Amino acid sequence: AQSVTQLDSQVPVFEEAPVELRCNYSSSVSVYLFWYVQYPNQGLQLLLKYLSGSTLVESINGFEAEFNKSQTSFHLRKPSVHISDTAEYFCAIILNNAGNMLTFGGGTRLMVKP
């Protein structure tokens, strides 16, 4: 069965510092990968996704993630965070052979401090 591991449950960081949120997955078949963000008391919003093509994907608010097939990773990065980036971030995968079931990681709470 497939699984997603987010190694850090919480990541505290100062404003304007760079950040990396780690995501590793396990699957016997190839996958599509997603990052979702959840702001307090809200549902999840898609941040970015990798379906095919370039392994580096970017979001409109400065986040990027790189798919590394050999390391089965899809880490999320931002070179300079803002207070407004404080949220919980979820990595998720879907198997590309069949089905429509997203498997989520346990989430990483990003806490940006002034």
Next chain:
Amino acid sequence: EAQVTQNPRYLITVTGKKLTVTCSQNMNHEYMSWYRQDPGLGLRQIYYSMNVEVTDKGDVPEGYKVSRKEKRNFPLILESPSPNQTSLYFCASSSGLRSNQPQHFGDGTRLSIL
């Protein structure tokens, strides 16, 4: 405005008292799903539906029922709720996870089963 609407947003009830959480989307999406979110576990899929009258189990279906009689609605039914179903629930819809369209999430329903 494109949205997924869940009701109620909060509910406190007692063990064994049947309850229904409604979910409605206005985007004519074929795919809908229900998740529960628990600390450290991320989101786990309960049930999903590929289209009207087509539903399937996710990772944690025990104790839940769903129905998809109309395209826009996908209610979650707890026939005999128990305390271990205390959780934060999210409904989501999309035109297909492999497409370029994102999955839209509702704002969540927090259930407390006493």
